Amino acid sequence: MIDRCFTVVIWLMAAIVLFVFGWLVSEVVMQGASKLSWQFLTEDPARSGREGGIYPIIVSTLLILATALVIVIPLGLGSAIWLAEFTKKSSRRVRTTRLILDVLAGVPSIVFGLFGYAFFCGFLGLGFSILSGALTLACMMLPILIRTTEAGLTAVPQEWRKAGAALGISRTTLLWQVLLPYASPAITAGLLLSIGRATAETAALIFTSGYVDRMPESLNDSGRALAVHIYDLSMNVVGGDKAAYGSALVLIIMVVIINLTANALSEFWLEKKINRLL
Numbered sequence: 632m633i634d635r636c637f638t639v640v641i642w643l644m645a646a647i648v649l650f651v652f653g654w655l656v657s658e659v660v661m662q663g664a665s666k667l668s669w670q671f672l673t674e675d676p677a678r679s680g681r682e683g684g685i686y687p688i689i690v691s692t693l694l695i696l697a698t699a700l701v702i703v704i705p706l707g708l709g710s711a712i713w714l715a716e717f718t719k720k721s722s723r724r725v726r727t728t729r730l731i732l733d734v735l736a737g738v739p740s741i742v743f744g745l746f747g748y749a750f751f752c753g754f755l756g757l758g759f760s761i762l763s764g765a766l767t768l769a770c771m772m773l774p775i776l777i778r779t780t781e782a783g784l785t786a787v788p789q790e791w792r793k794a795g796a797a798l799g800i801s802r803t804t805l806l807w808q809v810l811l812p813y814a815s816p817a818i819t820a821g822l823l824l825s826i827g828r829a830t831a832e833t834a835a836l837i838f839t840s841g842y843v844d845r846m847p848e849s850l851n852d853s854g855r856a857l858a859v860h861i862y863d864l865s866m867n868v869v870g871g872d873k874a875a876y877g878s879a880l881v882l883i884i885m886v887v888i889i890n891l892t893a894n895a896l897s898e899f900w901l902e903k904k905i906n907r908l909l
Contacts, residue, residue: 659879666877676844679868680860685878687846691761691854692830692885695840698765698850699829703772707825708818710773711780716806720785729778736774743771744835752839762850764840768832772825779824783817784810812900819897823890830886833858857882 674684718725747767757763787810795805811818833856841853844860855863861878864871 656883659876659883662873663876663878663880666873667880671877672881675846679871680844680864680874681868681871685857685860685881687844688855688857688860688878689881691840691847692857694761694847694850694854695764695768695836695856696826696829698762699768699772700826702765702769703776703825704822706769707773707776707821708780710777711784712806714777715781715784716802716810732774732778736778740771740832741834743767744838746770747835748838757851759839759841759853760851761840761847761854764836764854764856765850767835767839768829771832771835772829775825775828776821779821780814780818783814786817787813815897815900819893823893826889826893827886830882830889831858832856833862857885
């Protein structure tokens, strides 16, 4: 009886989560589908976003995200590999580093925004720019990617490393051919979680990438992200609700496409490595 009750509770909790998620997505789809069109995706905003499209907003969002990923991926993977493979797990330095990463992963985004505004925009003189926004997002994404990648590498059986050493395989080859492919699901999960947080970020980007809705000409130009655009339309623009729902629907579609692409690339890379080993 206890097992049955526990099973019912688990299914009920899962159903509640799915219901809330489905309700939110269906609300956005129903409200924003009428606004979605080719013109909406390819035209510039007009009348503070009430009319026109969101083409410069999409370009700014992709530029910010792409620049952040260029910074995050090598730094995140390198830091995770250092923590998992080149340090003693019980050392005070490693424990302190993990604690700092866990704390940073839970820091509110507004704190990162104020830090980015003070350091990147002010101290480094980058001003309100796509580069400032990308660097700020990179600071937010790094703790998530590092911890998930480290967890994936730590989950690899220690016997595999010993077998590689016994066969005379270098640590670089073992890492690239065996450990990273094995940990690719964790790497993909960390990447998707960090991308999800970055694409939905508003507070940090208002203080760093700026508010301008024109087409950026370079990374030093200010650019408005989709999340900031949705916030502005819903909170500051009278009659901007329809455009806000349309922009939210575009953001959801963008996140889904990025997730599917990342999963497909991860599976392709893992399958390629396995075929080589076979």
